[in-house]
Amino acid sequence: MDDVKRKYVLPGDVITTGPYRAEDNVHLFGDKMIATAVGISEVFDSGVRVIPLTGIYIPRIDDFIIGKVKSHTSLSWELDINSCYPGILPAQDVFGRDFNPKTHELTSRLKAGDLVAARVANFDRSRDPLITVGDRDLGKIEDGDLIKISPSKVPRLIGKRGSMIQTIENATKAMITIGQNGYVVVSSENPEGLLKALDAIKMVEEQAHVPNLTEKIQEMLGSNSE
């Protein structure tokens, strides 16, 4: 990974020319690889991509996300998943195979405003993302505060092998669930710890591009607890 070349790019900037594969947020024009978003470009062995610093969440199959229930029809719930498309959670997924719209009331399980930990089961250009909760650790989130961050900052909040999030969790004793769509749920029995964790998450979002951020967060949490 040492030979990865990184630089800051803006839309329209030519990242490189040559026989590369255009990956995320890169547009091929003639033989030029052009960035289509503000971000950090990465040129590796065969491909070029741009990690965006802003933008909305584009669902991908198997992503772990957090959704907020917006409304429901007789067969499914509609979730706000911080994307340009609403997430569709089929009622059968929650009630099981014997789901019957005549006898089952959807609001008995999930109602508007509820938070759900879920996974993207299916998505393509022609349909809205299909969401599932049929897996371990998925389903309704009973308590916690929802905080929205930019989806592009999620990897920074998690940190290398979870270092950043562990730092925050250990220092504040809060439990943090991060969805890849930029929705984060923080729960803690201690209100002070909750506030500290929320502050730390906001700080990560604001300073995502700053080096040695984990140390800064440690310092901030350490100084706050004194």
Place this chain on the structure above:
Amino acid sequence: MGVKKTDIVLLDDKGIRCDGRKINEPRRIMIKAGVLKNANGSAYIEFGENKILAGVFGPRDVHPKHLANTDRGILRCRYHMQPFSVSERKNPAPSRREIEISKVIKEALEPAVMLENFPRTVVDVFIEILQADGGSRCAALDAAAVALADAGIPMRDMVSACAAGKVADTIVLDINNEEDQEGQADMPVAYMPNLEKVTLIQLDGVLTPQEYEKCVTTAVEGCKLVYEVQKNALREKFFGDNAA
């Protein structure tokens, strides 16, 4: 305002224009990206005496639903002048001129925005003219392009716009309000600097083929100057001191 038309010297014998600029000198341009908290992307521009705010929402659900396109997203633009933006109070209702400018701005941005990535959605661009001087459509376009980039909407290239025109039989860059009123021609041009493509060209006035060519070249040079300011605005917001 109190000055008779005949009092204005558009170009003196030393080649200095009525506001003290040289022939190829643009007005002062200042752009700031990300000025609004509630919009997905935003920008504020001061282009001479123009003061313009642009906000972008989207991609998001289309309302009314029948406007949605199943194979690509749509772009909507609203160019609006505040009642206090001009010396005589303007009716806040959309005028014919505002509707036209909204349309040309939309068409100038469309080639740059990769709407095919977001079928069934809409990108809304709202432009508020807080203070108007000549060339507000170009300045509005410059702010809108920065706001779109700030919102993270995929774009093939930035769009930079600048006008050129003919005053006192001379082709000049970036004509101001007086030159627009009293001059012989006005040509707003929007340009994608990296792809080297023009996305908007309008002409009000009469030019010879040679003058036309010179006018386009001059306007494109102006667009390139604007592009540098746009880039700096985005760099400052996103990369801060770490900008390469």
